[in-house]
Amino acid sequence: MVKELAIRTCGLTKQFERYIAVNDVHLEIETGEVYGLIGPNGAGKTTLIRMLATAEEPTTGEIYINGDRMVRDKSNPTIKRRLGYLPDDYPLYEDLTVWDYLDYFARLYRLREPRRTQRLHEVLELIQLGNKRNSLISTLSRGMKQRLSLARTIIHEPILLLLDEPVSGLDPIARMQFREIIKALQEAGMTILISSHVLSDLAELCTSIGIMELGFLVESASLEQLYQRLARQQIILSTLGRIDAVISELKNHPLVEEWEFLPGSNNLRVNFSGDQNACAELLRSLIQADIPVTDFHCTQEDLESIFIKLGHKQAS
Incomplete structure (x- = not known):
């Protein structure tokens, strides 16, 4: 069964004078x-998201949102109604209350009563700010x-959410709260594109990744x-014995x-190309060599390691 595409771009390019910010993206x-979008500063993530959000005109190429083509030099009202776009620097109106701020935007989107008030209550409950509805934004x-x-x-x-660095500068608890909201939105059927430098958050949230x-792209x-395809298997190994005895045994294993x-302990991180059975064989050989193993567990390279590895591959 062919799944419907929320976003499709063909040859999408954005050029600012001589600088090409987004180059032939499919x-x-x-x-x-x-969908998590990652890359170093200046990679083109924000420009790509701005084009998808109709905030930036492509130089060349096509954008389709839920099958509808975005038309250049037009306001694309149907597409805009389906989009929610959160830039990384969007200002808040600090002298409004939480309720008045949301009510203002609900009116801009032409939500009518009684649906408008119902929707405000729904979103305040989702973002866990119901008890702050009458607070000034400046106090948050x-x-x-x-x-x-x-x-x-x-x-x-909206049915498509575009989030540009939404957790930038947030502490771990605030990031966790934000992640929970994103998960709830996905469970409600929303498609979400999110860019972030916090790769551990993306690894926990995302179904797909673009670099x-x-x-x-x-x-x-x-x-x-x-x-x-890209993550190596790793083993974290700890011993009470001499580390050179462990290394001697590791050298013998193909x-x-x-x-x-790993700093500050008798711990090693071992890159290992075998499967689970081969891991078990390695552990058996260490024990047979009278090495006092206190920890031995298999893990996998994380998203950050994959990203760095790919970066080196592109640079070489």
């Missing part, structure tokens, strides 16, 4: 996905302000495929590729 995002914490910005973005019930470098795949010391 992107496909299926309906219901949480940074995390609360960011959740309020998200509420404004979804007040009109941008110098304006090019150099990688686009499901998170599962990315891990299968599936051990390399190892590194």
Whole structure:
């Protein structure tokens, strides 16, 4: 069964004078996905998101949102009604209350009573700010302000959400609260594209990942495929014995590729090309060599390691 695409771009390019910010991007995002966009500063992520949000005109190429083509030099009202766009620097009106701020945007989107009041209550409950409805925005914490910005973005019930660095500058608790809201929105059937430098958040949230470098989309795949193809298996190993005895045993094992010391302990991280059975064989050989193993567990390279590895590959 062919899944419907929430986003499809063909040869999407944006040039500012001599600088090409987005270069010939062919992107496909299926309906219901949480798609993470990563890349260094200047890679073209924000420009790509702005074009998808109709805030920036492409130089060349086509954009389709849920099958409808975005028309250049037109306002594209049908597409805009389906979109929720949260830029990384959107200002809040600090002298308004939380309720008045959301009510203002609900009116801009022409929500009528009684649906407007009902929707305000729904979003305030989702972002956990119901008890702050009469508070001035200037009194809110940074995390609360960011959740309020998200509420404004979804007040009109869009089916596609575009989030540019939404957790930038938030503390771990605020990031966790934001993640929970994103998960709830996905469960409600929304398609979400999110860019972030916090790769651990994306690894927990996303179904697919796109990696941008110098304006090019150099990688686009499901998170599962990315891990299968690019993540090496790793073993975290601890011992009470001499570390040189462990290394001597590791050198004899053909599936051990390399190892590194983890600071401050008798711990090693071992890159290993074998499967689970081979891991068990390695553990057995260490025990047979009378090495006092206190910890031995298999893990996988994380998204950050994959990203850095791909970056080196592109640079070489």
